[in-house]
Amino acid sequence: MIIYGTKGSHLKSKNINAIKCDRCQQSETHTMSIYGKYAYIYWIPVFPLSKKGFSECQNCKSTLEPQEMNPQLRNRFNEFHESVKTPVTYWSGLIIIGLFMLYVFSIGLFR
16 A cells, blocks of 8 residues: 655745735735645655745735735745745655665666
8 A cells, every 4th residue: 555645834934024915904014934735655755746825914814825915015925935945855755766776776787
């Protein structure tokens, strides 16, 4: 029986100041968060699937997806989203498989 699936994890958060919220009309801090999703086999991450994020107003606690954000907030979000890199650990399963194949290949060469 092979155990596989997908899982997500929090990658990074950042506070952005002085941007007006479209819902409550207050210039409060927005917290932007980025989450990554990866595929796993036997709980070992194999490869990344996606990287998504949202923004939360600290005044009214409303959560905005990127398509719901005003242009100023969306630009700041896009810059932040691009700066967050996918962790190498999301590729650890493929790295392990590659190292195993390299090991098997090298044993075959030196026999």
